[in-house]
Amino acid sequence: MNALRAACLALALVFCCTPPAWGEGFALNEWSARGVALANGLVGRADDVSTLAYNAAGITRLPGTHVMGGLAFIAPSGSVETRRADGTRSTAAKPNTWTAPHAYISHQLNDTVWLGMGVFSRFGLGNSYSGNWPGRYNMYDVGVQTISFVPTLALKLNEMFSVSAGLDIMHGHMYLGTKIPTVAAGTFRRFDNDMQLEGDGWGVGAHLGLHMRLNEQWSVGLSYKSQVTMHLTGDVKFDWHGDNLARRQAHLPEARDCDAEATLQLPDSLALGVAFKPLDNLSFEAGATWTRWSTYNALNIYMKDYDAISNKEWRDGWNFNASVEYRPLDWWALRAGFFYETPVVNEDYADFIVPTNGRKTLSLGMGFTWNNWALDLAYAHVWVNSTDYGSTGASGIRNIGITGGRSKNVSADICMFSLSYAF
Template identity: 65%
Template sequence: MKVFRALGLALALVICCSANIRAEGFALNEWSARGVALSGGMIGRADDVSTLAYNAAGITQVPGTHVMGGLAFIAPMGTIVADMDKGTKYTSTKPDVWMAPHGFVSHQLNDRVWLGFASFSRFGLGNSFDSQWVGKYNMYDIGLQTISFVPTLAYKVNDTLSLSVGVEAMYAHVYRGNKIPTVTAASYPNPFDNDLQLEGSGWGVGAHLGMHMRFNDQWSMGLSYKSQVTLNLYGDVDFGYEGNNLIAKSRNLPEARDRSANATLQLPDSIAWGLAYKPLDNLSFEVGTVFTRWSTYNALNINMGDDYSSVNNKEWRDGWNFNGSVEYKPLDWWTLRAGVAYETPVVNESYSDYMMPTNGRTIMSLGTGFAWENWTLDLAYAHLWINPVDYDNTESSGIKSAGIKGGHSENVQANIYMFSVGYTF
């Protein structure tokens, strides 16, 4: 019975907030406050219930029944510098705070077998500008919201080796707003800005694999794999004005008629490795890396019917994350944490757009944890310094055709505030 109560609590924590899942980045790792404070250094440690998101094989180090849930609050900011024929224009993103929830439950069946259930967001992005900004023909509002549900089985082969397997069901909701230059018989020859709103949702399925090795009381190592997920998205396109657009064919634009739309979004697989060292009972270190196959993200093409498709080439590069962290427990009820990470650039600037004004980042994080009786509370803060994107040579639609000769993003950064609450039954 306590397993079902724990599962219900974890689901409630996630579902109540899942409608608001957004994030500055695309691949997310805000899966627990402890994990954020350690810059993702949970692959080798893997010793609390949130390891179901990082390396589920480590759940065999967590006896009994545990539940955890919480929220990340992500506050991005940045500026687009657009070089125009008549000067340079600076436009900042709209200030906002996006939320990403997480929930976990684990239960030990016997000395060998553990069951787990995780719900968290692997991917997400959110970015918005004023609807009349200079890049409005590319986009002025974009969002990708995902939530993954992952039931997991972990098996303790022996005192050294544990393995895990999980099945992932991912739900996604995507929306986009941009302007379309439109000329009608009444407005000819003067164009006006017609509003295009695209919104859709869909599901995809994937798999998770994990391995954890505890060599002795000091050294441990983990390896985890998350598969590709193919999202089949279905939705609608709505126009502010419906009617004939006299320049639609000449400029390869859609006719201004409300319609259904569909798209297939291929999200990449990743493999993570971590090595943890615990010289003292209250002190641990970890170094790790994550390899993400962003080269599978070739294009985002949207079929709008009437033989029209919105073609958005991407051609991204594979990416690496390198991280290091330290955790110190000065008192039985109090823990201090710190981490650092660097992510390599993945965006192909030949197809860069305003949807993702980021290209690699450096992360510094701090956190603390408290424990009393059966309860835990973890708090984390992270700051992201995000590399600029160059638009001088981009071929993405709605940029050069709008009279933008080039430019770049600048002062792009984000703050992350996070909490997790855990309970042991």
């Protein structure tokens, strides 16, 4: 029974410690089409309603009421190379397209006070392989999505300074599929039992923003998103567990459906953006975001009377970005951006579901306005650095005879739209 508990706990660790949907760590930043086209360059600009996600203090620049909604389509690709004593094998991830929605509303109460609500995803991933691939004992299918509901209050202190504060009420849903190597007692027949883990949870954090409009040309933004402690509860279920106790106990480990609990500490981040607008129809922004992934050093799992700790020992990450926006016509805008992210994953504990080790992104986009409507479109391509598995000690990798390997040709294409209206 202890063997099964250990297996359940190891899978719960993977379930809760999932990697990115194409942000370093397991962060997302696809919060609006204009923001993606500008490589997150809305911290200093902070001049449309999606700034509720990037730097909410900027909504004080929006008179009246503004609404926006949209969707990102994320199509990842890549493969994992595994090395064993009997040779090397490369397995491609299954093709799939994942979505990340966003919605925002801001309303001006008076000359000083604005209210806003943002709904967007801060963390998430999706990744799957065939059920018989060499890494199936670590994972073959995983999905994570968080949705943040962020009610916000923003104050315009004077013509130069604005501040904001909001709550991040976050819900997360996660699932994991993996195989458990099982031996039939007596006959010693070996087979793979399928295990599915699914659960959800809630956490609460805070968002703070500061925007400084120094003059008509220069503006500076600063945005802080606090840590969120996510409490997760889920069910562990086996595909085959026998139709009675005697048959269950005739297999090692015993296949028994069970509950799992975890506490996941999601990191805080601090973003700085400096915007320069030399002409009315031309603007630039450069910025940096620091994410404190070093707080993600271990994960405690609780399952009945058994506890486990999984070391992660990640390091803090940086995102450096630059962007340009040009309006050749009053109703038409052209945008481009680039950002570079530093690696955060500690390869001594890397899972197969973590295909990233730093990344680069080039983005393009356009915006169209007519009357009170605006439509923004964006495309981004993500190049992901390879992760090496030669030193990892993660469960389901080293202990099943995999001696090394690496992720290969990992990338993603992102298409996105946002539709907004000003009342």
